[in-house]
Amino acid sequence: MAIEKAAWETGLIITVEEHSVLGGLGGAMAEVLCEMDLPVRFRRIGLPSEFTKHVGGQEYLRDVYGLSEPKLAHTIRTIYLESHETSFHL
16 A cells, blocks of 8 residues: 555655645544554644634635645654654654
8 A cells, every 4th residue: 555655665644735634634644544553653734623813815824824835845844854853662
C-alpha cells in the first residue's frame, strides 16, 4: 500500500486541507495509520473546527489560517525538523 510505503520511507505523514481538520483526508489517513501500527509521526494542517471570525477572499483567508504557500512551507519545514530531532522508542 502506498501509505504504508511512504510512512516507512519518511517516518512522517502530513495532510493539508482547505477545510476543517476534522474528518476528510486527515481523518481517513489517521485511521489508516493507526490500524497499521507504524512508528510514524502524523500531522494534519487545515482549518480549526470553529466558525470563522474573519471575512475576506480566499487568498486572505488562506493567509489568516496558515494555508498560504509561505506559511505552509514554514509549518511543514518546522514539523519536519521537529520530527527529526526526536526518535521513536518502541
